[in-house]
Amino acid sequence: MADLARIDGLEKSYGDFHLGPLSLAVPEGQVLGFIGANGSGKTTTIHALFGAYKRDAGTATLMGVPVGFGPSANEKALAEAKEGAAFVFDTLSFGDIRVEDVGRFGALAYQGWDAALFQKELRDAGIAPSRKTKELSRGMGMRLQLAFALAHHPRLLILDEPTAGLDPMAREDALDRLRAFMGEDGHGILMSSHITTDIEDIGDQVLCIDRGQKVFEMPMDDIRDRYGIARCTAAQAQALAGRFPAGSLRVLVKPHQTDVLVPDAAAFRAAEPTIPVERPSLEEFMVLMIKGEKR
Numbered sequence: 559m560a561d562l563a564r565i566d567g568l569e570k571s572y573g574d575f576h577l578g579p580l581s582l583a584v585p586e587g588q589v590l591g592f593i594g595a596n597g598s599g600k601t602t603t604i605h606a607l608f609g610a611y612k613r614d615a616g617t618a619t620l621m622g623v624p625v626g627f628g629p630s631a632n633e634k635a636l637a638e639a640k641e642g643a644a645f646v647f648d649t650l651s652f653g654d655i656r657v658e659d660v661g662r663f664g665a666l667a668y669q670g671w672d673a674a675l676f677q678k679e680l681r682d683a684g685i686a687p688s689r690k691t692k693e694l695s696r697g698m699g700m701r702l703q704l705a706f707a708l709a710h711h712p713r714l715l716i717l718d719e720p721t722a723g724l725d726p727m728a729r730e731d732a733l734d735r736l737r738a739f740m741g742e743d744g745h746g747i748l749m750s751s752h753i754t755t756d757i758e759d760i761g762d763q764v765l766c767i768d769r770g771q772k773v774f775e776m777p778m779d780d781i782r783d784r785y786g787i788a789r790c791t792a793a794q795a796q797a798l799a800g801r802f803p804a805g806s807l808r809v810l811v812k813p814h815q816t817d818v819l820v821p822d823a824a825a826f827r828a829a830e831p832t833i834p835v836e837r838p839s840l841e842e843f844m845v846l847m848i849k850g851e852k853r
């Protein structure tokens with residue numbers, strides 16, 4: 559079975575900004591969390607999956623079907639592949655229309671449009687069909703986008719910063735809907751966010767980029783369960799360098815302590831019982847991987 563989405567060797571430049579070469583894959587049953595600072599290239603990467611621009615290099619596929627800029631060699635297969643996917647962006651892009659008109663648009667846009675499911679999603683989210691879309695709160699706007707995305711029964715959701723600007727309740731609400739989506743067989747999600755706690759919550763695999771380059775990609779469980787952050791004094795951090803393989807530690811000097819990211823928390827505890835080691839949050843892990851000095 560082909561991956562739901564795949565990018566291989568993607569490269570794109572805008573002036574001084576260079577993305578890639580970057581590769582990613584979203585297999586069935588997986589949520590790939592895509593993180594990185596503002597301007598690191600997440601949106602540019604995601605846009606390659608619907609052929610939004612001419613790539614400098616690389617390939618992109620949806621359901622195994624190549625996606626390019628301009629006409630496709632096989633429009634029918636690409637149209638079917640696109641039916642299997644749905645994109646959700648951080649801002650509502652329906653213009654000044656009523657919620658019920660969004661449903662009419664969906665029926666025109668997608669062969670597999672399920673009007674009853676769209677109505678149910680609206681009811682579950684407490685959105686009246688007669689409401690004007692531009693009057694919806696940000697949280698409601700996100701639920702409307704999710705309702706629109708889900709109502710043609712996609713197997714793959716591609717979300718670009720879906721929780722940006724949402725309050726904690728609205729974020730949890732949106733994440734709950736995504737969890738329910740993943741409860742069904744054969745589904746997958748690619749979700750970018752700079753809110754790392756969201757990715758911690760629902761991500762199976764995490765891909766991090768910085769200034770257009772991949773920093774790491776690994777299972778969320780490895781970050782949580784295998785790595786550790788040793789809270790050291792400057793002297794302790796200095797002494798560690800010689801005792802572990804060169805390049806295996808990431809060191810970040812802070813005002814009152816020095817954090818050292820260690821790849822095997824259990825082994826570190828056994829070797830250095832006097833130094834406290836904590837489980838890293840995804841945010842701390844990302845910061846240490848990007849800003850930490852390799853020792």
Ligand SMILES: Nc1ncnc2c1ncn2[C@@H]1O[C@H](COP(=O)(O)OP(=O)(O)OP(=O)(O)O)[C@@H](O)[C@H]1O
Pocket residue numbers: 572575594595596597598599600601602603752
């Ligand atoms: N169409 C474009 N024309 C010129 N520059 C662009 C274009 N699209 C993106 N860029 C530049 O490419 C870089 C990466 O932008 P991108 O939106 O992909 O990053 P991002 O990680 O999604 O950031 P954010 O979290 O702020 O949305 C930025 O420097 C941006 O200004």
